Amino acid sequence: MRNGIEAAEYAAEVQRVVRYLGVSNGNMQEGSLRCDVNVSIRPVGQSEFGTKVEIKNLNSFSSVSRAIDFEIERQALLHSQGQGDQIFQETRLWEEGSQKTVTMRKKEGLSDYRYFPEPDLPEVILTEEYVDSIQGSLPELPEAKRRRFEKMGLSMQDVLFLANDINVAQFFDSTIELGADVKLAANWIMSDIAAYMKNERLSIDEVKLTPEELAELIASIKSGTISGKIGKEILFELLAKGGTVKGIIKEKDLVQIVDPSEIEKMVDKVLSENPKQLEQYRGGKTKLEGFFAGQVMKISKGKANPGLLNKILLKKLNAKS
Amino acid sequence: MVSTTLHHHPPRSLSRFLSCSTKSRSFHSKPTQCSSQPITDQPPSSTSSPPQSQILSIRHSLLSRHVTATQLAESYLTRLKLTEPHLKSFLHVSDQVLNEAQSLDLQIERNENIGPLAGVLVGVKDNICTMDMPSTAGSKVLENYRPPFDATAVKRFKESGAIVVGKTNLDEFGMGSTTEASAFQVTANPWDVSRVPGGSSGGSAAAVSAGQCVVSLGSDTGGSVRQPASFCGVVGLKPTYGRVSRYGLMAYASSLDVIGCFGSSVADAGILLTAISGYDRLDATSSKRAVPDYTSQFISTELLDSKPLKGLKIGLIRETLGNGVDIGIKSAVLGAVSHLEELGCTLSEVSLPSFSLGLPAYYILASSESSSNLSRYDGVRYGNQATADELNALYGDSRATGFGPEVKMRILMGTYGLSAGYYDAYYKRAQQVRTLIQKSFKNALDEYDILISPAAPSAAYKIGEKKNDPLAMYAGDIMTVNVNLAGLPALVLPCGFVEGGAAGLPVGLQMIGAAFDEEKLLRVGHIFEQTLQGCRFIPPLIADCNAT
Numbered sequence: 001m002r003n004g005i006e007a008a009e010y011a012a013e014v015q016r017v018v019r020y021l022g023v024s025n026g027n028m029q030e031g032s033l034r035c036d037v038n039v040s041i042r043p044v045g046q047s048e049f050g051t052k053v054e055i056k057n058l059n060s061f062s063s064v065s066r067a068i069d070f071e072i073e074r075q076a077l078l079h080s081q082g083q084g085d086q087i088f089q090e091t092r093l094w095e096e097g098s099q100k101t102v103t104m105r106k107k108e109g110l111s112d113y114r115y116f117p118e119p120d121l122p123e124v125i126l127t128e129e130y131v132d133s134i135q136g137s138l139p140e141l142p143e144a145k146r147r148r149f150e151k152m153g154l155s156m157q158d159v160l161f162l163a164n165d166i167n168v169a170q171f172f173d174s175t176i177e178l179g180a181d182v183k184l185a186a187n188w189i190m191s192d193i194a195a196y197m198k199n200e201r202l203s204i205d206e207v208k209l210t211p212e213e214l215a216e217l218i219a220s221i222k223s224g225t226i227s228g229k230i231g232k233e234i235l236f237e238l239l240a241k242g243g244t245v246k247g248i249i250k251e252k253d254l255v256q257i258v259d260p261s262e263i264e265k266m267v268d269k270v271l272s273e274n275p276k277q278l279e280q281y282r283g284g285k286t287k288l289e290g291f292f293a294g295q296v297m298k299i300s301k302g303k304a305n306p307g308l309l310n311k312i313l314l315k316k317l318n319a320k321s
Numbered sequence: 322m323v324s325t326t327l328h329h330h331p332p333r334s335l336s337r338f339l340s341c342s343t344k345s346r347s348f349h350s351k352p353t354q355c356s357s358q359p360i361t362d363q364p365p366s367s368t369s370s371p372p373q374s375q376i377l378s379i380r381h382s383l384l385s386r387h388v389t390a391t392q393l394a395e396s397y398l399t400r401l402k403l404t405e406p407h408l409k410s411f412l413h414v415s416d417q418v419l420n421e422a423q424s425l426d427l428q429i430e431r432n433e434n435i436g437p438l439a440g441v442l443v444g445v446k447d448n449i450c451t452m453d454m455p456s457t458a459g460s461k462v463l464e465n466y467r468p469p470f471d472a473t474a475v476k477r478f479k480e481s482g483a484i485v486v487g488k489t490n491l492d493e494f495g496m497g498s499t500t501e502a503s504a505f506q507v508t509a510n511p512w513d514v515s516r517v518p519g520g521s522s523g524g525s526a527a528a529v530s531a532g533q534c535v536v537s538l539g540s541d542t543g544g545s546v547r548q549p550a551s552f553c554g555v556v557g558l559k560p561t562y563g564r565v566s567r568y569g570l571m572a573y574a575s576s577l578d579v580i581g582c583f584g585s586s587v588a589d590a591g592i593l594l595t596a597i598s599g600y601d602r603l604d605a606t607s608s609k610r611a612v613p614d615y616t617s618q619f620i621s622t623e624l625l626d627s628k629p630l631k632g633l634k635i636g637l638i639r640e641t642l643g644n645g646v647d648i649g650i651k652s653a654v655l656g657a658v659s660h661l662e663e664l665g666c667t668l669s670e671v672s673l674p675s676f677s678l679g680l681p682a683y684y685i686l687a688s689s690e691s692s693s694n695l696s697r698y699d700g701v702r703y704g705n706q707a708t709a710d711e712l713n714a715l716y717g718d719s720r721a722t723g724f725g726p727e728v729k730m731r732i733l734m735g736t737y738g739l740s741a742g743y744y745d746a747y748y749k750r751a752q753q754v755r756t757l758i759q760k761s762f763k764n765a766l767d768e769y770d771i772l773i774s775p776a777a778p779s780a781a782y783k784i785g786e787k788k789n790d791p792l793a794m795y796a797g798d799i800m801t802v803n804v805n806l807a808g809l810p811a812l813v814l815p816c817g818f819v820e821g822g823a824a825g826l827p828v829g830l831q832m833i834g835a836a837f838d839e840e841k842l843l844r845v846g847h848i849f850e851q852t853l854q855g856c857r858f859i860p861p862l863i864a865d866c867n868a869t
Binding site: 112114115116119120121122 | 740
């Protein structure tokens with residue numbers, strides 16, 4: 001690898017993979033994933049590698065990135081000053097506070113571990129069947145998932161977010177398997193659902209919303225049964241308390257009003273109850289349209305279809321008399 | 322590998338120490354109490370009858386109510402106490418023996434089922450863990466250590482009804498051939514108390530030889546069951562590596578160690594082996610192979626043909642009869658060869674190339690592994706702790722004061738052989754030699770059913786004779802170490818005598834089999850033993866006791 005960010009991304013991908021496999025939580029801060037790096041530089045065109053320096057005490061992906069970049073610069077500087085021989089094969093420590101690498105205390109002599117093959121542990125024989133069964137039981141790994149999401153037409157931002165956590169990816173996949181629109185599902189997950197998870201410090205497995213209900217919600221909005229705004233409210237309830245879309249719609253009587261005559265009645269009511277504003281509007285204060293729309297929404301308890309409402313309202317407002 | 326037919330007639334003058342088939346001896350007993358002086362002029366007893374399985378006869382006596390377990394235990398304990406001051410086989414004698422015997426008697430009274438080893442008193446080498454009994458490995462570093470668990474082998478024979486009579490003396494951590502390296506005492510050979518019983522399982526061998534217990538457990542890393550069996554005139558069985566779980570055996574060299582059995586007859590060694598063998602999930606190196614009933618090999622002599630071993634091909638290892646082997650030993654082994662031929666075997670000489678390389682390879686590998694295994698004795702986990710102001714001094718002083726000189730020497734040798742710059746020349750090289758030795762045994766055993774050799778180049782020597790010459794002592798292992806390097810099973814059984822002591826000194830024949838072929842060894846050994854006329858391998862010290 002060539003620079004700090006490449007190495008840090010690599011480490012992050014390793015973390016992603018072990019989390020996908022469920023074999024580790026991969027938390028560097030806890031020591032579940034540990035990272036030492038070796039850095040050497042050589043002049044362009046030279047095939048022989050330069051002296052390598054090992055760096056320890058890296059406790060986050062960003063420190064991996066910064067330590068590598070620092071070390072590259074340190075070595076390059078020494079070279080440029082004609083002091084390339086001052087680069088020793090040694091182990092240096094990354095100091096987070098001062099953001100630099102420093103020589104470790106010099107050890108007396110080489111470590112001699114006196115290793116020999118452990119006689120108390122016999123050979124472990126991994127049969128072809130065993131290896132195949134492991135292969136067969138692997139989940140779809142991050143790279144494959146990202147490619148698949150890309151093919152669905154999602155943006156790179158969407159792809160990276162959704163594929164980062166296997167549970168989120170699973171939630172997304174389950175939702176679209178039920179027929180939900182890909183882009184809408186992605187949006188809901190990345191915005192409202194992600195925001196809720198962050199605020200409540202919950203993982204997607206812990207929220208009460210199920211993929212089935214998200215799919216139902218998306219379908220209900222698409223079919224016009226409820227408005228988008230109502231949809232957001234229902235979502236919040238589903239996340240916090242669970243339940244079903246259909247159930248909540250029924251319980252709270254949230255079906256969108258799409259009957260033009262009903263909306264007309266409400267518009268008429270609002271206009272008649274607010275003659276002063278009506279006059280002002282007709283006098284030129286067109287901004288008051290928002291006020292009327294809000295009032296109609298209010299008496300409709302938010303259920304009026306916004307498109308229809310605006311259409312009918314404008315018509316009425318602009319009608320003379 | 323060269324095979325020739327054997328034509329060898331032993332020198333006349335030593336004929337009286339050959340296989341005893343033609344010689345009968347007379348017995349004169351001292352009618353009074355057993356003294357520490359063995360009979361000086363007369364050779365030992367001969368009644369011409371070969372040893373019977375004590376385990377089977379105990380079982381028979383108990384079930385027929387001829388004797389109680391308590392009576393039996395009392396008689397062994399009496400003999401033990403009488404002989405201990407002279408022999409010092411035991412580091413610890415259990416105070417629970419009579420209680421356990423009494424419990425067994427209650428079971429018998431109630432007609433409950435009793436195990437195959439019911440009432441059998443077993444001596445356990447002190448490097449094998451026994452719950453709530455001291456287990457010191459013969460070392461000051463574990464002087465007061467009481468394990469909270471039984472070794473699997475111990476657990477299994479206890480489940481069969483046997484009783485632990487006590488813990489037997491050994492060279493510290495199994496490192497030695499005489500028990501002189503024990504931190505606590507030197508065990509004497511019951512055949513001549515001025516001589517060593519062999520080692521490192523000297524206590525276990527002496528205890529069985531002297532009738533202080535019925536059978537005993539030892540451990541064998543480079544010959545530590547077989548050589549003392551030869552020196553003490555008892556049967557010693559080293560199983561295939563992995564046949565018996567090593568869980569609870571304090572490790573010396575993990576790739577070489579096995580737990581082995583001592584008995585006064587081949588049958589007893591085989592019955593004990595059956596009880597303790599088998600896969601143990603606590604020992605990853607233990608074999609999952611099924612354990613046959615080794616006791617089904619012991620056919621009564623009446624049922625044997627005149628040539629019961631007809632068709633059996635035996636190879637006598639040429640490299641074990643060369644220079645450095647006492648003439649008396651060679652004679653005794655050649656006498657055994659004649660006996661085997663009489664039984665119908667075809668005997669040839671076979672050469673095992675690289676045989677002589679086994680000894681240096683063994684000492685490098687064993688000491689290297691031991692340098693790792695003994696690092697756990699740090700004065701913190703178990704055993705004695707030195708007082709010190711600082712941690713490294715605590716470790717250092719605990720080990721400096723706790724380990725004896727032989728142990729320290731081997732740890733240092735092993736550390737050296739593994740160190741950077743020397744690993745390739747020593748450890749790796751030794752492993753390569755090991756592979757050659759394994760191959761040469763395999764080739765030989767493809768052609769021969771069994772290979773035979775002496776178990777040691779001499780009979781028991783005097784206490785103190787080799788103590789200051791470690792290399793001379795190590796050289797005594799030449800017959801036995803290759804078997805450990807190859808992981809094969811071997812049986813040592815007494816086959817004759819040489820001059821020495823009051824009544825001669827016993828000589829053991831080593832029989833080596835293919836991996837997991839203990840059945841063949843036991844079958845052949847049993848027939849050999851049962852047809853060996855005119856010898857009883859009872860030390861004079863004990864013959865005296867028995868006569869009173």
